[in-house]
Structure formats: structure tokens, C-alpha cells
Amino acid sequence: MFEPTELNAHNWRIEQGMRVLFLGMTLLLVLPVVIILAVLVYKGGPALSWAFLTENPTGGMTTGGIFPALMGTIALVLVALIASIPVGVAAAIYLSEYAPDNWLTRLINLAIINLAGVPSIVHALFGLGAFVLFFGFGTSILAASLTLAIMTLPVVIVSTRESLQAVPQPFREACWNMGATRWQTIARVVLPNAISGILTGIILEVSRTAGETAPIMFTGAAFFLPFLPESVFDQTMALSLHLFVVATQVPNVPESLPYGVALVLIGMVLIMNSASIALRMVLRNRKKW
């Protein structure tokens, strides 16, 4: 019969202890998420209805729905996506595929990482100065979306570059050895194998900006505007600002309203995140090498 030694038993106890410790930390991390969602659903749930999503706010924003704010946030995110995809992808392609490995490239990479740490209120002021005033877009969807785009560009570039770097180097060298130019190699081998990661990464990053308030407050989001914008040069309501307004600025708001708005906002971000994850799973399912 095998008898565990004292050392075996000791190791076993440590193993169990460590497992419980790590599991505990993980649960601790999940707990706030669960509580937040639970509170939102419990308190905001009653406010939710089809009318809530499709009607204008009424009664000094104490009754009615959130339709213009919901549409506004979708428009802001879409225009931000359209602006950040070409610029971010092009910059990442340059950094990953063309840039020589020298001090300038390293400096640019460092700058990009630091740019990601710039507080959103600073981006807001930049957007106000650059897009609203200097370029003369006024407070508009365009100015607000460009501000959001600038804000997310660093993370978009980093995530795109990671997707590009995930394509093994020998594939590139095999193409170059055949006389393919850098661009031919990128177009025929690198991009087709990186595109799913690039797109899902961008959707993930940009969808996070749906909840940003500061950058759009100065540049394009309106306090109250009960109709839809006609072009990107109009102002718009947005969910994040609307949440701030009904939670702090408007008297006599029923308690369920701000929670309902928050629930819709979080739901939107979650839907975009899961869409991006689903897209990634579908596209990555096929093993290519």
C-alpha cells in the first residue's frame, strides 16, 4: 500500500490552499460586475419597455423614452469607427510591416503607448480646440466622433499591430524571396490572415467609447434635443451624457429612469463586445497553420 509521506501531505495542503486563494481572487473580481448588473436590472428593469427605446423624452426629461440619445450614441460610435479604422490600420501596417527597427520607430511606439494614457478630459479639450474651433466643425457629431476616434487610436493601433504580428514572419520572408513587394505580401498573405483580429479588436476598443462622456460633452453632445440629427454637422443627444443629466441635473426624475438609461448603455456595450467576440470565434475557428 502506498502511504503518503509527511512531505506529500504538506505539498498537497499547499496545493489546495493556493487553488482556493486564486479562485477567491477571481471571484472577488467577478463580484462587482455581478452586483452592478444585478442592481441595474433590479432598479432599471421596470423602466425598460419598447416605448422607452423608441420615444422622445418628455416632461422635462422625467418621462418618455431615450430614442434620440440611443440613436445619437450609435451614430457617434459608427462615425468614430469609420474615422479610426483607416487611420489606425494604416499606421499599424506601417509600424508592423514597413518601419525599420530604429530609435525613431521605438520612439513612435512609446508615444503611442503614452497617448493611450492621456485622460479623456484632455482629449475633450483637444477636440474642442481642433475640431470644433480650428476646423470649424462646430459642436457636432463629426467633431465629437473625431475626438472619440483620436482617443481610441492608440489602442486601435496597438491591437491592430498585435494582429499583424501574429502572422508568422517566415510567411513574409517566403513571399519576399519570390520577389513579392512589401505591399503584395501584405495584401495577399498578411492582411487576409490578420483581418479578423484587426476588425474584432477595433470594434471592441471603439465600442468602449460609447460610454465616454467628457470628450463628447464639449464637442457635440446636447443636453436636450428631442429630434434626430440630420447630418454629421448637427449636435445630438447621447446616452452617456443623458445618464449624467437625468441622474444629477434634472429634478423629480423617477428613480428607475437613470438606472434604465444605464442598463441600455451597458447593454449596448455588451452587445458590441459579444458581437466582436463571436466574430472572432467564427473567423478563428479554422486553423490556418
Next chain:
Amino acid sequence: MSDSAPAPVKEIEARKLSVHYGRHTALSGANFDVYRNEIFGIIGPANSGKTSFLRVLNRMDTFTPGMRFEGTVMYRGKDLRDWRNLYALRRSVGVVFPLPVGLPLSVYDNVALAPRLRGVRAKAELDVTVERCLRRAALWDEVKDRLGALGSLLSGGQQQRLTIARALSQEPDLLLLDEFSIAVDPVTTMRIEDVLKQLKSEMTIVLVTNLTQQARRLADRTAFFLQGQCVEVGPTNELFNDPQHDKTRAYIEGRFG
């Protein structure tokens, strides 16, 4: 060679060629010629600089960090450094390295890539090229029913032959083979060797091999590399039967390496 035979055309002339990786010297002071339409064998133990020589011919130093070369290499009468259009140079040189790389494209697209890069669009023409190259690389029978399968998921030996087919699809003037049979079974290797003998009427072939007998079977002339030196170059018969250097003799008799 009889007296009346025309002087061979020099396809490659290496003079005082040295190859470095950072501070490490992989090849130093190599001088030899490769003639047009011959099979030029290079034998020698591992790390003697054989692959490094091939890398120079395709100017891989331009994208290999730390790699550089000194001396001159003339290719088709023109200094390699004077080829302004490196893409044109590389299109004229087909390479097969020991670690095969099937691109993550279909088998068909792997072989059709080079023709497409030089502008061939017609499906019929591509079909003909793909089949011819796959046949020459002794891969056609195994993949003809699944040309749409991913080249990067073929077995190692199949990927190696796919790489050969891809190099041939460039219709190169110069074919560089680096231990091409490392993952290929002996029977298939023999089939490819037969093809190489025919191909030399169309192109010049430099064959790096760790199988001395392969050089003996195929090469018109052979060079022996050792520890970054080109020790000896000569017609294959002479090199194998009457080597000028003791180290060459020791190597081909299998006493080291």
C-alpha cells in the same frame, strides 16, 4: 571537357565574399564561379556557411537583422549590389530552404502566386503552370484532388515539395536548393533528382546538400565548405576521387561532419 568546347558562361562570380551576422562571421573570403546551366553542389558540415552563401544570392541580407556581406558577387554579369530592383532579382532566383513554408493559401494559390505577381491573370495559363510545377516537384499525384486545401497544413515533406513547386513557378534563371530532401522519402527524392537533371537545360542550379552522395549524383562541379571557408572547388569527379585537401578527403570519406 574537350578543347573545342566553348568557354562556360559565368552565372555567378563570388570574389572575396564574406558573410557576417553582427560580429559573427559565417563565411569568409570565398572565391569561386558557378557556370550557367550547371548543377553546382555545395557540401560541408553544419554551420560551414553554405546557407549564408545562398542568402546573399537572394539579397536576404536586406531583411535579415544583423546580416551583411563583403566582397563582390556578380550575378549574370552584374554586381549584386547594383541590382536596383531587388524584386526583379528575387523573381529571377528561386529558393528552397530546409524548413519548408507552405503559405496559408490553397495549394493552387501557393503555386500560382509567383505567376500572379508577375501579372499572369488567365486561368488556363495558371492551371497549366500549377500542374507543371507540381508534377516537377513530384507532388501532383498527392494533391491533384485537393488543390483547394491549405498549403500550410500539408505534411512536412509535402510542404517541402510545395516550396520546390513554388520556386519553379517563378520560372527562375537560378534555382537555389538548400537540403531540399531533408523531409522527403528516398523514392520521391530520386524522382526530384531526375527532374533537376532535366531542369538544368533551363536554369542554373545551386544545390546545398548534407548528403555527399547526392552531390556526387547530380552536381557537375562541387564546392566543399568548412567552418566558413570555401576549401576546395572542382569538377565533381575530381573533387570526390582526387581531392586536393586532406579535410575534403576526410569529409567525403565520412570521417567527420
